[in-house]
Amino acid sequence: MPAPTRVERHRAPTRPAHIAGILGWSGFLAAAIATMICFAFIDPAAIATGNPPGWWGPRMRVYGIGFFFFWFVGIIAATLSWALAHPRRGR
Amino acid sequence: MHGEVTVPVASLYAAHEKVYPREISGRFARLRSLSVWLLLGAFYLLPWLNWNERQAVLFDLPARKFFIFGLVFWPQDFIFLTWLLIIAALLLFFSTAMGGRLWCGYACPQTVWTETFLWMERITEGNRQARLKLDRGPWTLRKLTRKGAKQILWVSFALWTGFTFVGFFTPIRVLAGEMVTFSPGPWETFWTLFYGFATYGNAGYLREQVCKYMCPYARFQSAMFDRDTLVITYDKERGEPRGAGKRTPQSRAEGKGDCIDCTWCVQVCPTGIDIRDGLQIDCIACAACIDACDSVMDRVGLSRGLIRYTTQHALDHERTRLLRPRALIYATLLASLVAGFIIAVSLRSPVSLDVIRDRNILYKLTDDGQVDNVYTLRILNKSEHPQRYVLEARGAGALTLLPTDRTYFVPSGAVYSVPLRVRRSAYEPLGAETITISVRSLDDPGVHADTKARFLAPAR
Numbered sequence: 186m187p188a189p190t191r192v193e194r195h196r197a198p199t200r201p202a203h204i205a206g207i208l209g210w211s212g213f214l215a216a217a218i219a220t221m222i223c224f225a226f227i228d229p230a231a232i233a234t235g236n237p238p239g240w241w242g243p244r245m246r247v248y249g250i251g252f253f254f255f256w257f258v259g260i261i262a263a264t265l266s267w268a269l270a271h272p273r274r275g276r
Numbered sequence: 277m278h279g280e281v282t283v284p285v286a287s288l289y290a291a292h293e294k295v296y297p298r299e300i301s302g303r304f305a306r307l308r309s310l311s312v313w314l315l316l317g318a319f320y321l322l323p324w325l326n327w328n329e330r331q332a333v334l335f336d337l338p339a340r341k342f343f344i345f346g347l348v349f350w351p352q353d354f355i356f357l358t359w360l361l362i363i364a365a366l367l368l369f370f371s372t373a374m375g376g377r378l379w380c381g382y383a384c385p386q387t388v389w390t391e392t393f394l395w396m397e398r399i400t401e402g403n404r405q406a407r408l409k410l411d412r413g414p415w416t417l418r419k420l421t422r423k424g425a426k427q428i429l430w431v432s433f434a435l436w437t438g439f440t441f442v443g444f445f446t447p448i449r450v451l452a453g454e455m456v457t458f459s460p461g462p463w464e465t466f467w468t469l470f471y472g473f474a475t476y477g478n479a480g481y482l483r484e485q486v487c488k489y490m491c492p493y494a495r496f497q498s499a500m501f502d503r504d505t506l507v508i509t510y511d512k513e514r515g516e517p518r519g520a521g522k523r524t525p526q527s528r529a530e531g532k533g534d535c536i537d538c539t540w541c542v543q544v545c546p547t548g549i550d551i552r553d554g555l556q557i558d559c560i561a562c563a564a565c566i567d568a569c570d571s572v573m574d575r576v577g578l579s580r581g582l583i584r585y586t587t588q589h590a591l592d593h594e595r596t597r598l599l600r601p602r603a604l605i606y607a608t609l610l611a612s613l614v615a616g617f618i619i620a621v622s623l624r625s626p627v628s629l630d631v632i633r634d635r636n637i638l639y640k641l642t643d644d645g646q647v648d649n650v651y652t653l654r655i656l657n658k659s660e661h662p663q664r665y666v667l668e669a670r671g672a673g674a675l676t677l678l679p680t681d682r683t684y685f686v687p688s689g690a691v692y693s694v695p696l697r698v699r700r701s702a703y704e705p706l707g708a709e710t711i712t713i714s715v716r717s718l719d720d721p722g723v724h725a726d727t728k729a730r731f732l733a734p735a736r
């Protein structure tokens with residue numbers, strides 16, 4: 186198979202801004218999927234009839250908060266994988 | 277980089293040099309414009325299209341229902357959405373195996389919007405040379421007005437894009453009214469700005485870096501390539517040894533290749549690579565270099581196709597096989613998934629019935645020895661037309677239903693909640709049982725749905 190030759194430019198990123206970009210971006214992609222699946226099965230309005238937490242509200246608000254929550258978790262996961270994959274960094 | 281002029285700019289990514297793609301016309305450029313027009317046209321116009329007095333394509337998140345022309349999807353239909361996504365993914369794999377990065381070159385939103393932003397840059401700042409000069413020159417009034425004009429175009433276009441995007445998820449006419457009076461909801465405002473800003477940044481500034489650093493597809497696509505996949509390549513055998521100067525029929529005999537080293541293919545490349553170095557992962561297969569090289573070959577009187585769509589097998593002077601196991605597997609899978617989807621959607625019942633028990637009271641005994649269970653039923657009219665429905669229930673014993681008139685009128689796409697009291701003799705039969713509640717349309721006899729519910733009663 187003619188694997189496209191990788192251009193030398195693609196070295197592992199070292200600049201903090203670049204790394205932060207990667208972590209935020211992969212978390213974002215994961216959050217998009219998680220939000221979609223989660224709210225396909227859970228209707229915030231149905232939960233609102235029970236005893237929801239104080240920040241609960243109309244659907245759009247819960248979707249939005251859910252998305253940022255998943256994004257946050259995604260960034261944590263991405264950061265951990267980054268840290269574990271680069272054991273020598275920061276020594 | 278063979279005479280390419282690049283200017284380093286401050287950017288999020290290290291050692292990034294801004295690419296100034298030269299504009300090119302030609303067969304593939306025309307094909308891409310066509311694709312850009314079609315896709316952007318569909319994106320910007322679709323939300324305004326109405327169908328049966330409602331928005332034709334609307335993923336109504338606040339109301340949790342999706343409208344796609346005549347079809348209405350509910351959260352219960354999530355499987356169909358998943359199915360559709362799998363079909364889309366497989367289609368991407370299939371097209372990649374056959375045609376390489378056709379998606380990147382002609383259809384990816386990143387390409388389409390970058391193309392549009394480049395066009396706006398061109399009409400305000402001029403062509404490649406003019407842009408290079410403008411960026412290197414001092415800040416004059418002329419530079420200020422040109423850059424300002426570009427920013428105004430970019431920002432308004434990006435905002436319009438964000439607005440359109442949100443218009444797929446909340447009714448666009450209502451949203452437009454809110455925008456005009458500056459009163460959109462906080463989340464609508466947020467997502468409009470968010471998507472608008474993403475468009476502005478990705479298409480205006482990040483451009484090829486999205487493909488290089490951010491795109492998951494770009495990382496995985498080469499796994500789908502084989503030696504029969506269509507790729508864009510420079511014909512080394514024919515082009516080398518390259519060199520400037522005139523070409524005559526004798527040139528080849530004198531040991532000169534066909535490449536005149538004009539570097540046009542490099543100048544037009546949106547990702548700033550030199551295709552003559554071989555197939556590279558950064559190449560998004562936009563075919564701009566083909567158009568560039570063809571026009572040069574026309575000018576110097578050599579035949580076209582020094583850079584062209586071809587396959588590895590063809591380059592190695594072997595036969596290219598279109599029908600190969602990989603292609604056949606993808607095609608069969610794809611065809612069966614699409615067929616299954618169409619069948620499943622057309623067989624989908626146009627009405628559905630949910631039953632919710634009253635959670636507080638299990639059952640109620642009446643004075644005359646009967647037992648009552650109370651349910652809330654939700655009738656979903658998934659059909660395109662309003663319908664009159666009638667509710668019925670069956671069980672082991674004789675059931676009495678209250679209210680006695682159980683005909684309900686439900687508009688298209690609406691959900692209707694009705695209380696239903698089911699009464700039965702308390703001990704005949706003894707204990708709890710499972711009953712079947714059904715809904716039937718009076719207007720369309722074929723339309724009905726059943727659901728099971730627990731009927732609770734004292735055990736003795």
Ligand code: SF4
Nearest residue numbers: 380384386487491494
């Ligand atoms: S590499 Fe990714 S972002 Fe770039 S054109 Fe291809 S699919 Fe789109």
Ligand code: SF4
Nearest residue numbers: 545559560562563565
């Ligand atoms: S090498 Fe050619 S096809 Fe590939 S991205 Fe550059 S101009 Fe487009």
